[in-house]
Amino acid sequence: MEITNPTCTLTEEKMRRDVSYRCIICGKYEGQKTHVMAHVYKYHIPLDSVRFYCSLCDFRTEQKGKLSKHVKCYSRHEDIRNNMIKRGIEPKPDNAYLKKNKKFTLVLEGKHFEKIDKE
């Protein structure tokens, strides 16, 4: 039996993998909508224009709920924390790393990414 953590919904989009999207900015990256959006955030949006982000692991999102969940669901965040502890550095509480910008750029379909028509 598979045990799934009900608080971890970062992979909830797995159901809709038939529709593909492409990054307009570089024209190269293709994939599921959420992956393309994550790509745009990571490579094409400066950190001070991302709505919510984690200053520890560089996780970026426009949903506050995802930001607070990523500390438990994003292994990179845990890895960085654990490495700090190994090096003898006491990490701050997770909340201390969660940041938000007052001015931010939303990643939009048609502006940053587009649906790929597969015929």
Ligand SMILES: [Zn+2]
């Ligand atoms: Zn791109």
Ligand SMILES: [Zn+2]
């Ligand atoms: Zn993080």
